[in-house]
Amino acid sequence: MVVCLTLALTVTASLSWASPLDAFKGKQGTVDIAGGTAHIPVMKEAAKRIMTANPEVRISIAGGGSGVGVQQVGEGLVHIGNTGRGLSSEEVAKYGLVSFAFAIDGVAVVINPANGIDALTAAQVKDIYAGKIANWKELGGEDRAITLYTRDEASGTREVFFKKLLAKGDIAASANVVPSNGAMKTAIAQDPGAIGYVGIGHIDSTVKAPSMDGMVPTQENAANGTYTITRKLFMNTKGEPQGVVKDFIEYIFTPEGAEIIRASGYIPVSK
Amino acid sequence: MHFRKGCMAEAGLTASALITGTAVAAIFIFLFLFALPVFTGGQGLAILSGEWSPFKGQYGILPMLAASLCVALSALAIGWPLALGLCCGIRGFLPRPLGRALLVMLRGMTAFPTVVYGFAAFFLLVPIMREALGRGSGLNWATASLVLALVILPTMALVMDAGMRQTEKSLRLTGAALGFTREQTLAHLVLPACRKSLFAAAALGFGRAVGDTLIPLMLAGNAPQWPAMASDSIRTLTAHIGLVLATDSNSAAYGSVFVAGCLLLLVNVAVQLSLRFCLKTGKTE
Numbered sequence: 418m419v420v421c422l423t424l425a426l427t428v429t430a431s432l433s434w435a436s437p438l439d440a441f442k443g444k445q446g447t448v449d450i451a452g453g454t455a456h457i458p459v460m461k462e463a464a465k466r467i468m469t470a471n472p473e474v475r476i477s478i479a480g481g482g483s484g485v486g487v488q489q490v491g492e493g494l495v496h497i498g499n500t501g502r503g504l505s506s507e508e509v510a511k512y513g514l515v516s517f518a519f520a521i522d523g524v525a526v527v528i529n530p531a532n533g534i535d536a537l538t539a540a541q542v543k544d545i546y547a548g549k550i551a552n553w554k555e556l557g558g559e560d561r562a563i564t565l566y567t568r569d570e571a572s573g574t575r576e577v578f579f580k581k582l583l584a585k586g587d588i589a590a591s592a593n594v595v596p597s598n599g600a601m602k603t604a605i606a607q608d609p610g611a612i613g614y615v616g617i618g619h620i621d622s623t624v625k626a627p628s629m630d631g632m633v634p635t636q637e638n639a640a641n642g643t644y645t646i647t648r649k650l651f652m653n654t655k656g657e658p659q660g661v662v663k664d665f666i667e668y669i670f671t672p673e674g675a676e677i678i679r680a681s682g683y684i685p686v687s688k
Numbered sequence: 689m690h691f692r693k694g695c696m697a698e699a700g701l702t703a704s705a706l707i708t709g710t711a712v713a714a715i716f717i718f719l720f721l722f723a724l725p726v727f728t729g730g731q732g733l734a735i736l737s738g739e740w741s742p743f744k745g746q747y748g749i750l751p752m753l754a755a756s757l758c759v760a761l762s763a764l765a766i767g768w769p770l771a772l773g774l775c776c777g778i779r780g781f782l783p784r785p786l787g788r789a790l791l792v793m794l795r796g797m798t799a800f801p802t803v804v805y806g807f808a809a810f811f812l813l814v815p816i817m818r819e820a821l822g823r824g825s826g827l828n829w830a831t832a833s834l835v836l837a838l839v840i841l842p843t844m845a846l847v848m849d850a851g852m853r854q855t856e857k858s859l860r861l862t863g864a865a866l867g868f869t870r871e872q873t874l875a876h877l878v879l880p881a882c883r884k885s886l887f888a889a890a891a892l893g894f895g896r897a898v899g900d901t902l903i904p905l906m907l908a909g910n911a912p913q914w915p916a917m918a919s920d921s922i923r924t925l926t927a928h929i930g931l932v933l934a935t936d937s938n939s940a941a942y943g944s945v946f947v948a949g950c951l952l953l954l955v956n957v958a959v960q961l962s963l964r965f966c967l968k969t970g971k972t973e
Contacts, residue, residue, distance in 0.1 A: 482934035484942075564825040569910075570742055570941050571934035585743065593825050593921050594910035596931060608825050609814065 427623045431602035437671035438470040445473035451683035452479075452486015453573055454597055455522055455616050458474025458681035460499070463669060466677075478571035482570055484571040489515070490514065490653050495562055496662045497651045501616075513656055519669050520650040520683035524577045525634035527624040529609045534558045539582055545612060548589035553610065562687035565592035566604055566613035574598060577613045577648040582629070617644075618682025650683065719949045726943035730962040735947050740912035742941045749944050751914045753951050755922035758829060758915045759908065760898035763836035768890050772835070778854045780874035791849065797842035806906035810911075811834045814907065821919040827909035830918035834953050836903050840896045844889040851885025852878055877892045884967055895956055901926040 449587055457480060466477035481489070483500040483598050490498025491512030501522070526542055528534060534556055543561055554560045554577050567588050568575035579585060586601045595601045598619045604610045607625040617634050626634045629646065638644035658666055668674055675685035703804035718957035726735050774794070813835065818826030855878045863873030879886075901924075904910075909921025910931060925929070925948045935941050 452734065484934035488934075498766065562823060566825075569934070571932065579743065590739075590913040591911050591921060593827050594931060595914075596905065604825070604827070607811070609817065611825065615873070639726075679843040 423537075424641045426451075427542060436470075437450055437668055437673045438467060440668065441467055443472040444471065444661055444664070447475045447477070447494040448662050448665045449564050450476065450478045450497045450499065450652075451481050451489045451495045452497075452653075453483045453501040453575070453650065454480045454599075455501050455618065455654075456499040459520065459650075459669070459683070461590065463665070463674060463675045464680065466667065466673070467668065473635055474652045476665070482569075482571040483573040486653065487514070488514070488598050490655055493509045494653065497665070500653060501648055502576050502650045503649070503651065504653065512653055514653045515655075515657055517652045517654075517666055517669075517688070518686050519537045519650040519652060519674070519688075521639055521643055521647050521683055522561065522650055522683050523634055523636065523639035523647045524574055524582070524614055525617050525626040525646070526612065526614050526629060527580070527605050527620065527626050528613075529611050530557070530623070530625045531609050532558060532625065534627055536631070539584075542612075542629070543583055546583055546589065546592070548591070554556070556625040557661060561610045563612055564608055564610045565589060566608075566611055567592045567594055567602065568597050568603060568614075569594055573648060574614065574616055582614075583646075616682075636684055649686065698742060712957055716953065719946055719953065722946040723943070723950045726940070726947055727791075728829055735944055738914065742939075745938050745940075746942050748941070749925070749928065749948055749951070751912055752923050752925045752928045752948065753955075755870050755904075755915050755926040756898055756926065756952070756955070758922070759807055759832050759836060759904060759924055760894055762829070762833040763840060763897040764890060764894050764934055766833060767837035767841045768844060771841050771848055771889060771893075772886065774845050775842075775848040778905070779878070780855060780871050794842040794849075802839055802900060802902045805835050805839055806902050809907055815960060824919045824921060825909060827907055828919050828923050829908060829936065832904050832908035832922075833918075835907055836897045836900060838892040839900065839903060843877075843896060844893040845888040847892055848882075848886055851882040851888070855882040856930075887963055887967060891960060894959055896956060898924075898927060898959075899952065901930050903948075905930050925949075 432571075449466075450464075455546050457478060459477045464478060467474055468476060479495075483502055486498035486500045487504065487508050488498070489495045491508070491514060498514075502514075503592070504516055506521070508514060517555075526537060528551075532553065534553065541550065541556060546565060546567075550556065551563055552560065565588075593604070595604050595613075596613045601613045601626055602619060602621075605613045615624070617626075617636055617639060620634070627650055628634070632638065632644045634644055634646075639647045652666055652669070653668070654662060657663075670688045678685040731947070735747050736750060737746065738750050739746045740751060746785045754806070774790060778790050809831065813831055814826040817831045820826065821828070821830065825916065843869075852874075859873060859877045859881060863877055868876065904924040905927040908924060908927065909925040910927050911921035912928070913920065913922045915922045929945050929948050932941050932945050
């Protein structure tokens with residue numbers, strides 16, 4: 418079914434005259450992208466399609482986190498710097514950046530799949546992260562110490578979790594810190610007592626996402642507003658984008674771009 | 689012709705020494721200049737306080753300094769005796785072919801990328817440590833120290849072995865004249881005579897352990913708290929730099945990275961200098 422769909426899509430894309438990829442026809446140039454790791458699947462797929470349609474356009478994609486995205490685009494090292502958070506007014510003022518929000522991503526609490534807990538409340542999560550609840554027994558689970566996992570200071574995911582779910586509550590100093598969504602998943606999957614949080618797009622069978630205050634963390638619910646712990650994903654440029662960089666950003670906002678965003682596990686946002 | 693060659697070699701060596709010296713000095717000056725605004729800025733000496741919680745506006749990195757020293761010293765405490773034991777085995781009581789095989793293995797081990805140790809330990813050692821210590825996540829001081837000990841072991845062993853081999857050569861006849869066996873020569877003559885390279889190995893091992901980033905980042909848990917127990921999750925200065933470097937470059941958290949770099953350099957310089965001092969005073973006795 419999926420194969421058929423993709424096939425059908427490729428066929429229509431290549432047959433239809435007004436493909437969004439036509440914008441790149443006869444053009445050449447480079448687009449260097451760095452920053453937020455959540456953006457990478459979208460950027461990669463878009464780059465693959467553009468470079469297949471026109472090999473004269475070169476697109477490079479690097480990670481590094483939201484902070485790196487701002488810094489590198491601000492210093493002129495890349496054309497597009499991705500962030501999983503809005504820019505601070507200092508950042509905008511210092512570098513003269515322009516932001517393009519293109520997707521919504523939810524952030525969900527995750528636990529080890531062996532953990533019997535299926536539902537948590539924001540108040541419980543707050544107490545867990547503050548160190549007030551230290552054993553799963555207190556939440557009706559098995560008698561096992563809770564181990565806390567959180568993200569590094571540069572993480573956009575951490576910012577959403579901290580502001581929207583913890584309501585800026587304490588995170589105990591003893592919490593383990595991991596440097597990426599992937600590392601978070603690996604750590605949670607290994608540790609039966611673990612609790613952590615990842616972008617909803619990263620949830621798979623290796624971790625379990627309990628419902629939060631009755632809200633089920635899925636992309637659909639994040640899109641229709643029933644799941645409220647969400648953030649936007651941004652592309653940022655230094656000044657208004659020009660040339661192929663502008664074409665790249667516009668491509669992300671086409672129906673084909675929206676389809677890539679959905680396939681990567683996020684919800685597209687119109688420009 | 690010979691004279692000119694000598695001259696050119698000398699000039700070349702002087703030039704490269706100058707370039708290296710300038711580069712090291714430049715690193716110091718660069719780090720210091722970038723760290724300076726942190727002290728002269730609004731937060732003053734808060735950076736050297738004992739608590740890191742950016743959301744409360746506290747940016748103390750002393751717990752990270754303590755963690756770096758703890759992890760490096762405990763890795764040294766595990767790795768150095770092991771390296772010494774291995775070398776004694778290779779130069780003394782083990783059959784020679786086995787010793788040679790061990791040497792080959794040690795040389796091979798120096799070529800392993802650290803990330804391989806970290807990755808393997810994450811899946812093999814961490815669950816064992818979690819169950820064995822009975823608390824925490826298994827990502828802690830003890831786990832990081834054990835793996836770091838393994839990482840610095842081959843370098844230390846090879847430095848020790850090189851020193852021992854030199855001394856052994858010059859003392860072999862003396863040992864034979866005294867009617868010593870190979871083991872006795874090693875214990876009574878070679879080991880006391882190559883004290884210097886044993887110290888040098890320790891200094892090198894400490895330098896590598898305190899400077900390693902990947903192992904603590906992957907295995908120590910990175911919690912910015914004071915190290916108290918082996919099962920505590922802790923954050924070293926190197927891991928701190930790795931974790932914070934990607935933040936908003938206008939933030940106070942970002943400034944702490946340069947102070948962390950300065951502290952790291954100072955620790956290493958202090959260790960190397962005090963070691964030199966120790967060895968010098970040892971000589972004049």
